[in-house]
Amino acid sequence: MSNILSFPFGKVSIHDNYLVVVMNEGITVTPEFNRVLEDIANTYFQDKNFVYITHRINSYSVDPNIYFKTSKIKNLIGFAVVFGDKIYRDNISLEKTFFSKPFNSFNSLEPAIEWTIKLCDEVG
Numbered sequence: 001m002s003n004i005l006s007f008p009f010g011k012v013s014i015h016d017n018y019l020v021v022v023m024n025e026g027i028t029v030t031p032e033f034n035r036v037l038e039d040i041a042n043t044y045f046q047d048k049n050f051v052y053i054t055h056r057i058n059s060y061s062v063d064p065n066i067y068f069k070t071s072k073i074k075n076l077i078g079f080a081v082v083f084g085d086k087i088y089r090d091n092i093s094l095e096k097t098f099f100s101k102p103f104n105s106f107n108s109l110e111p112a113i114e115w116t117i118k119l120c121d122e123v124g
Contacts, residue, residue, distance in 0.1 A: 037073065
């Protein structure tokens with residue numbers, strides 16, 4: 001499965017056991033965005049675990065409080081950040097402290113997907 005959903009804040013690519021999100025330039029990701037993520041989880045991953053991959057191509061800000069609510073999505077088993085900028089790497093250390101599930105960062109999308117598949121296999 002691979003569907004691409006477009007939203008005012010960016011694009012979401014849905015795959016078998018993960019989704020890849022590319023946020024638009026200049027937005028601020030706030031806890032209200034979780035409603036969209038919850039809808040996606042209920043629609044596409046209703047009976048199975050999945051991992052959220054954010055591919056940080058564009059520059060935008062994240063309210064770290066979003067992770068408290070995101071962590072409560074029961075079948076969301078991990079979170080991956082794909083970055084290419086030192087500023088993002090610095091922010092990731094802070095973001096990890098707000099998320100209670102496996103959280104990892106990568107320089108490119110392919111290792112993030114490999115980690116996702118391994119995590120899904122481990123959790124079952």
